[in-house]
Amino acid sequence: MIKIKYIFGIVISIFTVIIILQSCTAQKAMIANKSGAQLWGENCLRCHNTPTPTDFNDEEWKTIGLHMQDRANLTNVEATKIVEFLCSAN
Amino acid sequence: MKKKILFILLSVLSFMFSKAQDSTQKQIQSLQDEISMLKKPLKTHFMIRGFAQFGFDASDDNVNFNMTSFNPVLLWRQGDRFLFETELEMEYMTNQLSVNLGYANASYMITKGLIVKFGKILIPFGSFGEKLHPSWVNKCATMPLGIGHDGLVPMNDIGIEIKGGLQLGSSKLSYALYAVNGPTIKDGTVEPTEAGMLAFDNAIDNNKNKAIGGRIAFLPFQNSSLEIGLSGYYGKPGSSVSPFATDSMSVIRDLNYKTVTALLTAVDISYVKMISEIGGVIDIKGQYTMSEVSKASYINPTDTTRMPYSFNNSSVAYYAQLAYRPAMLENEILKNVELVGRYSVYNTPQSSLWYSNKSQITIGLNYWLTWRTVIKADYQMTTVDNGMSGMTSSSSMTGMSSMGATTSNMILLHLGIGF
Numbered sequence: 001m002i003k004i005k006y007i008f009g010i011v012i013s014i015f016t017v018i019i020i021l022q023s024c025t026a027q028k029a030m031i032a033n034k035s036g037a038q039l040w041g042e043n044c045l046r047c048h049n050t051p052t053p054t055d056f057n058d059e060e061w062k063t064i065g066l067h068m069q070d071r072a073n074l075t076n077v078e079a080t081k082i083v084e085f086l087c088s089a090n
Numbered sequence: 091m092k093k094k095i096l097f098i099l100l101s102v103l104s105f106m107f108s109k110a111q112d113s114t115q116k117q118i119q120s121l122q123d124e125i126s127m128l129k130k131p132l133k134t135h136f137m138i139r140g141f142a143q144f145g146f147d148a149s150d151d152n153v154n155f156n157m158t159s160f161n162p163v164l165l166w167r168q169g170d171r172f173l174f175e176t177e178l179e180m181e182y183m184t185n186q187l188s189v190n191l192g193y194a195n196a197s198y199m200i201t202k203g204l205i206v207k208f209g210k211i212l213i214p215f216g217s218f219g220e221k222l223h224p225s226w227v228n229k230c231a232t233m234p235l236g237i238g239h240d241g242l243v244p245m246n247d248i249g250i251e252i253k254g255g256l257q258l259g260s261s262k263l264s265y266a267l268y269a270v271n272g273p274t275i276k277d278g279t280v281e282p283t284e285a286g287m288l289a290f291d292n293a294i295d296n297n298k299n300k301a302i303g304g305r306i307a308f309l310p311f312q313n314s315s316l317e318i319g320l321s322g323y324y325g326k327p328g329s330s331v332s333p334f335a336t337d338s339m340s341v342i343r344d345l346n347y348k349t350v351t352a353l354l355t356a357v358d359i360s361y362v363k364m365i366s367e368i369g370g371v372i373d374i375k376g377q378y379t380m381s382e383v384s385k386a387s388y389i390n391p392t393d394t395t396r397m398p399y400s401f402n403n404s405s406v407a408y409y410a411q412l413a414y415r416p417a418m419l420e421n422e423i424l425k426n427v428e429l430v431g432r433y434s435v436y437n438t439p440q441s442s443l444w445y446s447n448k449s450q451i452t453i454g455l456n457y458w459l460t461w462r463t464v465i466k467a468d469y470q471m472t473t474v475d476n477g478m479s480g481m482t483s484s485s486s487m488t489g490m491s492s493m494g495a496t497t498s499n500m501i502l503l504h505l506g507i508g509f
Binding site: 074076 | 131132135137139165167170171173175197199202203205207220221222226227253254255256257262264265266307313314315317360362364371458460461462508
């Protein structure tokens with residue numbers, strides 16, 4: 001079991017280092033440049049299907065947006081843009 | 091004379107028309123005012139959402155319809171920064187309705203990247219308990235082994251938490267730090283066969299210590315497709331008062347758990363991406379959890395000598411899940427189909443009375459009726475090996491029994507709804 005833990009730890013560490021290095025050299029596509037629709041597609045899908053914008057009204061989307069900003073640890077810019085996009089469909 | 095009457099009639103009619111027009115104008119204006127009031131952003135807003143799961147399970151022994159769960163989630167927003175949320179967990183089990191409080195907390199966004207919340211919170215330990223537990227989010231009809239009630243992973247507790255998401259160039263970082271009442275350790279006085287097990291669902295703390303923990307997650311890619319999370323949780327689960335303080339035997343009177351410590355660590359990973367080459371969405375999830383509780387002595391009720399025994403109190407639980415949905419297909423039926431496979435393991439301490447080595451394979455076929463309504467058809471094989479269940483004491487080896495491994499199969503057909 002201890003061996004498995006070490007192997008698991010080493011694999012994760014190497015993987016993490018590779019990812020960090022890659023992300024440092026990746027193109028800096030800032031969230032500010034992304035549309036609300038793009039952020040909606042990318043972030044909601046991490047846990048569940050992307051919601052249909054017309055399922056809730058503007059006030060409901062604001063409440064759900066705050067709830068999801070907390071639950072999914074979205075940045076404030078992401079949450080604001082996603083809510084604006086969802087409200088724009090109403 | 092006729093002209094005079096005609097003139098008076100026309101005057102009366104024109105007066106009445108003008109009055110009616112005024113009235114209609116007023117009504118229109120009133121309706122416009124009401125609409126503009128409704129469109130005005132509300133300072134406070136309350137709504138009920140939630141999820142439910144209903145099902146049909148067929149095991150080797152029985153075939154059973156069940157109402158698995160109904161979980162209303164109440165959300166109350168005040169302004170743009172304050173939110174109160176609560177989830178009620180309603181389950182109908184053993185002919186009784188069980189209602190538990192999943193969480194109930196208030197959160198306030200202090201700055202753009204800092205939210206503080208207090209109350210009964212979902213513990214951000216790993217990713218499953220906080221993010222993936224709702225029935226319409228969990229892709230299988232059941233939770234992975236070791237997660238959920240009586241599992242290895244703390245799900246919720248009362249305390250305070252700070253959390254947030256931050257932009258790091260093209261990457262993202264999310265963090266959560268918390269202090270909660272913490273676990274208790276089962277001393278064996280109520281459930282002797284569970285002595286040494288941690289219990290996380292405690293409304294009242296049994297000591298003055300608080301459990302502390304946190305989770306840091308790194309999302310390296312600019313499309314947020316990959317998330318790697320590291321979690322830690324530390325607490326002292328024992329009471330300062332010995333549960334055996336009045337025992338007649340001095341060796342038992344000396345037993346106490348106030349110095350016992352519990353350290354839980356976890357690594358979780360998530361990769362979700364729409365890949366055009368394979369025509370759909372691939373979803374990979376996994377979590378590896380370890381629990382280390384420091385060594386202590388317990389009493390076995392079946393041991394007539396009543397000599398304390400101890401064991402290495404280490405447990406492990408992990409799962410890996412792969413799902414694929416061909417969402418880019420044009421066929422309306424096939425694009426809503428999702429294939430899921432999950433392997434999970436939960437090993438409890440060898441030599442404890444609650445030792446078991448469980449593994450589970452779940453193969454599922456989901457059909458999405460809407461973005462938040464899914465029919466899940468799962469085939470689940472669970473292998474339980476109780477091995478040599480027993481204990482070691484300073485003077486004797488008693489209560490040993492070889493149970494061997496048993497495998498049970500189950501077919502689950504569930505409807506998961508988010509509302």
